Amino acid sequence: MTPLVRLSGASYAYEDGPPVLSGADFAIAEGRSLALLGRNGSGKTTLMRLLSGGLRPVSGTLLLDGSPVTYDRKGLTRLRSSVQLVVQDPDDQLFAASVEQDVSFGPMNLGLPREEVRARVDAALAALDITALRDRPTHLLSYGQRKRAAIAGAVAMRPRVLILDEPTAGLDPDGQERLLEVLAGLSGTTVVMATHDVDLAFRWADDAAVLTPSGIRTGPAPQLLSDPDLLVSARLRPAWSPVVAAVLRAHGLLAPGATGPGTPQALAEWQAGTASGTGGADAVGDAVRDANLG
Ligand SMILES: Nc1ncnc2c1ncn2[C@@H]1O[C@H](COP(=O)(O)OP(=O)(O)OP(=O)(O)O)[C@@H](O)[C@H]1O
Ligand SMILES: [Mg+2]
Secondary structure, eight states: OOOSEEEEEEEEEOTTSOEEEEEEEEEEOTTOOEEEEOOTTSSHHHHHHHHTTSSOOSEEEEEETTEEOOSSHHHHHHHHHHEEEEOSSGGGTOOSSBHHHHHHHHHHHTTOOHHHHHHHHHHHHHHTTOGGGTTSBGGGSOHHHHHHHHHHHHHTTOOSEEEEESTTTTOOHHHHHHHHHHHHTOTTOEEEEEESOHHHHHHHOSEEEEEETTEEEEEEHHHHTTOHHHHHHTTOOOOHHHHHHHHHHHTTOSOTTOOOOSSHHHHHHHHHHHHTTOOSHHHHHHHHHHHHHO
16 A cells, blocks of 8 residues: 655755765555654654655655655645644744634635634644633643644644654653543544654554664564664663563463553553452453553
8 A cells, every 4th residue: 555655765964964864764654653763863853844844855755645745835735734743842833822823723724714714623622622722822821731732733734644743742641641542533644653752652553663873663563662672772761561561471471462561550450450359370361451451
C-alpha cells in the first residue's frame, strides 16, 4: 500500500550546521500510530517539519499519496489539508485572543462556510475536552490547557495525519492519560508523536521510529522497543514493560508470547488480583494479560 506521506532519500542540514538527516527514508502508513523517538538534538523536530512541509529537504523528495509535493502555494495547501503539525511549545502555536478564535482560524482560512467552521470548532473543542474554555484568553490558560487548545486547532482542520511534537511533555500523569484517550478517539486520523518516553511509546504506538547516530530504524513498536541495544545506541532508556514481561516469563508467571503489563499500575492491579487468590501460572498469565489490556 502506498504510504500516506513518505520522505525518500531526504537530506537536511541547517545553514552552517552538520547534516541532521542524510538520505533518510521515512514513511507514515495510514491508520497506524507512530512514535518517533530520539535523544535531544537527534532530529525529531527537524523530521516533523520536513514531513509537514515547514522545511524543504536539501535533496530527496516528500511524497503525499505517492506524488511529489511541490513547495509552491498550491502544493503546500494540498499538503497542509492532509498533514497538520502541532509544535512542542503551545506558545509558538497559539496567537489569537481567545480559544475559539484560535481554533477557528485554520478552518476559516480554508474558506469553509460559517456553519461548517462552527461545527468543526465545536467538535474539536469537545474532542479535547476544552469546550468550557471556549471564550477564555489563551494566555491565561494553564500549560496543559494551552497544549490542548493548540492540538484542537490542528484537529479542527480534519487532517489525515496529525503530527505532534512532544505532546505529553510538561503534562502531569493524568493529563498524559487523558491526552492518549483523546488521540485514541480521533477516528480516521493517523497520529505521529515525537517523545522521549519509551514506555509511553511502547504502549501507545503501533510503529516506532528511532533516530540513532547511524540512521532511522523503523518497525513495529513492540519489537523495536524491546531491543535494548538499539535503545542504548539511541541513548534512550530501556522500556519498562518488556523487562517486566521477561522477568514474569522467567518465573512462569506469564505465558510465552503473552503481553505483559504496560504500566506499573497494571502490574499493581494484577498483584492485587492474585493476592486475593487466583492460582496457577496460566491463570496468572491471563491475569497479567488482562491487566495489560485494562
Ligand atoms: N533553527 C535551527 N538552526 C540551526 N540548527 C538547528 C535549528 N534547529 C535545530 N538545529 C540543530 O539540528 C539538530 C536537530 O535538532 P532537532 O530540533 O530536530 O532535534 P530534536 O530531536 O527535536 O531535539 P529535542 O529532543 O531537544 O527537541 C540539532 O543539532 C540542533 O542543534
Ligand atoms: Mg524537538
